[in-house]
Amino acid sequence: MRDAAAALAAEFAADVRRDLALTPKQLQSKYLYDQLGSSLFEAICRLPWYHITRAESRLLARHAAEIVEEFGGGTIVELGCGSGEKIVMLAEALQSRGGTARVHLIDISSQALEQTEERLTRLEHVSVVGHQSTYEEGLRRAAAARTTEDPVLVLLLGSNIGNFDTPAALDFLDRIRRTLRPGDLLLLGADLTKPEADLILAYDDPLGVTAAFNKNLLVRMNRELGADFELTRFAHRAAWTASEQRIEMHLVSLAVQRVTIAPSGVIVNFDAGEHIWTESSYKYDPEELQDMGATAGFMTLKQWIDPEAAFALTVFLA
Numbered sequence: 001m002r003d004a005a006a007a008l009a010a011e012f013a014a015d016v017r018r019d020l021a022l023t024p025k026q027l028q029s030k031y032l033y034d035q036l037g038s039s040l041f042e043a044i045c046r047l048p049w050y051h052i053t054r055a056e057s058r059l060l061a062r063h064a065a066e067i068v069e070e071f072g073g074g075t076i077v078e079l080g081c082g083s084g085e086k087i088v089m090l091a092e093a094l095q096s097r098g099g100t101a102r103v104h105l106i107d108i109s110s111q112a113l114e115q116t117e118e119r120l121t122r123l124e125h126v127s128v129v130g131h132q133s134t135y136e137e138g139l140r141r142a143a144a145a146r147t148t149e150d151p152v153l154v155l156l157l158g159s160n161i162g163n164f165d166t167p168a169a170l171d172f173l174d175r176i177r178r179t180l181r182p183g184d185l186l187l188l189g190a191d192l193t194k195p196e197a198d199l200i201l202a203y204d205d206p207l208g209v210t211a212a213f214n215k216n217l218l219v220r221m222n223r224e225l226g227a228d229f230e231l232t233r234f235a236h237r238a239a240w241t242a243s244e245q246r247i248e249m250h251l252v253s254l255a256v257q258r259v260t261i262a263p264s265g266v267i268v269n270f271d272a273g274e275h276i277w278t279e280s281s282y283k284y285d286p287e288e289l290q291d292m293g294a295t296a297g298f299m300t301l302k303q304w305i306d307p308e309a310a311f312a313l314t315v316f317l318a
């Protein structure tokens with residue numbers, strides 16, 4: 001675990017150095033999730049304006065039995081488990097049916113892994129292995145650990161897919177499918193297109209929790225990399241880009257300023273109004289999700305929509 005954390009720390013430093021030199025400046029959204037970032041994300045899930053978690057939980061409450069009936073038990077691989085509430089719903093449905101599961105949890109955040117592992121330990125019919133890693137590395141490890149003919153159910157929930165641009169999302173779905181055998185399943189939770197005003201409220205809430213989540217990345221770079229970002233000189237912004245069907249989160253520089261990351265000898269100059277692009281959240285149409293699955297070699301088995309929040313849960317067959 002310590003080696004994994006050290007490798008991730010080195011990658012963080014190298015990625016920051018590279019991505020702050022891009023135009024526009026960028027930081028990968030996976031870096032939003034340190035300990036505080038994961039806690040702030042959990043708080044976001046409870047905000048009245050962020051509907052994804054409640055919508056997906058409603059769909060799972062209604063359809064978990066059907067999903068585990070299709071799966072039957074075997075190996076569950078969750079990509080980006082977060083606090084783990086949803087896998088628990090599926091594991092409980094599996095328990096009611098008398099099934100068992102080996103679970104591989106993959107998350108870059110140690111806090112997310114610890115929380116989900118703790119929630120699952122009270123369920124005796126599941127055994128759990130945690131991987132603090134990127135999705136790609138975790139998928140590789142879970143596939144390498146596969147020894148039986150038991151079915152695999154991959155979970156990609158909470159609209160995690162929306163953080164990838166379209167070519168990368170297709171590539172990622174294809175990569176998942178290539179780790180699977182015919183008959184395995186992918187459960188994909190994805191947020192649907194909705195009015196811009198609702199999306200802006202979800203990503204720039206009046207309580208400022210999403211702003212804190214975004215600005216925490218500056219705190220993280222100061223603490224872990226020795227940077228000297230001044231928090232009062234940056235503002236959170238959420239923007240809808242209709243042509244791309246995505247919400248972008250930015251950190252906007254409020255002044256002309258220079259930031260240094262002294263230990264790595266990095267100097268970053270900002271114009272007033274210049275931004276760092278920290279996250280994309282793509283929104284979809286239900287048919288588009290089915291098409292994306294098909295392009296990656298999956299067949300759609302079921303798709304359920306939560307009409308209240310416009311959210312889709314799709315079961316794909318490999």
Ligand SMILES: C[S@@+](CC[C@H](N)C(=O)[O-])C[C@H]1O[C@@H](n2cnc3c(N)ncnc32)[C@H](O)[C@@H]1O
Pocket residue numbers: 029030033038041053079080081082083084086106107108109112133134135136156157158159160
């Ligand atoms: C938006 S949260 C969603 C969590 C959970 N799936 C849910 O539905 O509430 C994304 C989670 O995936 C993790 N994550 C984000 N990008 C990742 C990456 N590239 N590799 C591994 N984990 C990642 C984060 O640490 C976080 O726990």
